[in-house]
Amino acid sequence: MSPEQQLAHLAAGAAKVLSEKELLEKLRLGRPLRVKLGVDPTAPDLHLGHTVALEKLRQFQETGHQAVLLIGDFTATIGDPSGRSATRPPLTRDEVLANAETYTDQAFKILDRAKTEIVYNGDWFRKMNYEEILRLNSRVTLQQMLQREDFRNRLDAGQEIRLHELQYPIMQGWDSVEIRADVELGGTDQLFNILVGRDLQKEEGQPQQVVIVMPLLEGLDGVRKMSKSYGNYIGVNDPPQEMFGKLMSVSDELMDRYYQLLLGETRDSAGHPMDAKKSLAAKITSRYHGADAGPAARADWETRFSKKDLAAAELPEIGISSLPADLTVLSLTAHTFRTAFGMEKSNGELRKQFIMSGSVQLNGEKLIDPAAPVAPQPGDVLKLSKKHAVRLI
């Protein structure tokens, strides 16, 4: 590919490229560019929001450039204040390292492991002494930091900003110096941090990195960005059925967004929105679970939700022998939620919401008395809610 073709390919879908001109110049150097993507292992699981930038990194990789995946093991113990209205609780080092492990494993569902350089910023930050930290800090002014929207907002709203949070952009910027990054990728919320990297590189006499920021992917609620802490995410490791199901629950508007950001396509507005959504869900499920997984999840989903044929659907199974003694509707419901779905529900919640509302059904028959004894047989289907059902074996 010519530099010009590369440029078009690599800039596609970005919210902002600073600047295309600089990127073109770098591409014309004819050497592999060092493309940095920093990941913040504050949560172990990668979700589709992360994949937007990872996909872009892969495009660079496929075009012959060097992907540098920076694990922010040190910075994660601070917590990136980006886009946050409150201080984030810090993680311990062990938590961070454990997260980083699963994180990279999942990242390599997208990236080519053999061609990816992985670096940990703890490697340099842990060695810094106070003198060096002061020197680094002296290069940035408070005013510069306060240009950042989220700091500014918090300041204006009278919310606390702890000083260590101000360090985050500086540290992220220093990472770029250490890596000698030619390009840094990130979400739009990373723009400021990435720009700090440019400043620091300039001071160090390095060529400045090109900034490519990708749009932020909204989470399942369609409002806030996808994030583990909002609980509105689709994990890369979510099982196929769950992934498919979550995608089916998004609004039509959000579906269009997902088409654009995750598939790089525009949704065909001719067909029924539901069909478009099924197609989106199948494609994404296939992407992370293999080509067969999407169609399989789709067929399964249709059996279960379109035809409402629970008897024929793939369901989690629960052994009758594992059930507690003196089984009542209440204890059966609690046990099933816990073992099949890992959900702890209070008795009041189970009683009032699930049982007495008629949500809990055994083979389609409502079990509305929490205290009533039940004796499920092998093959019975226990439905807890529209989205939760199991087969007893």
Next chain:
RNA sequence: GGGUAGGUGGCCGAGUGGUUAAAGGCGGCAGACUGUAAAUCUGCUCUCAUUGAGUACGCUGGUUCGAAUCCAGCCCUGCCCA
């Protein structure tokens, strides 16, 4: 260091001695309707138990028959001043 405002349930936010487990909103969950969409409607939303009980309004003590509400000390945050 001084002054001042404040700290209420996941969040926001009422509440200033007693029907206050604490109005209202948001969020969340369940149901109806549907396309597991949107919109709408209904119910639930501290915990345990069948009516009932326990725990809860920054923390610790105190006043009182009774406190989220009054008093004292402490901790924390914002703002103004130094």
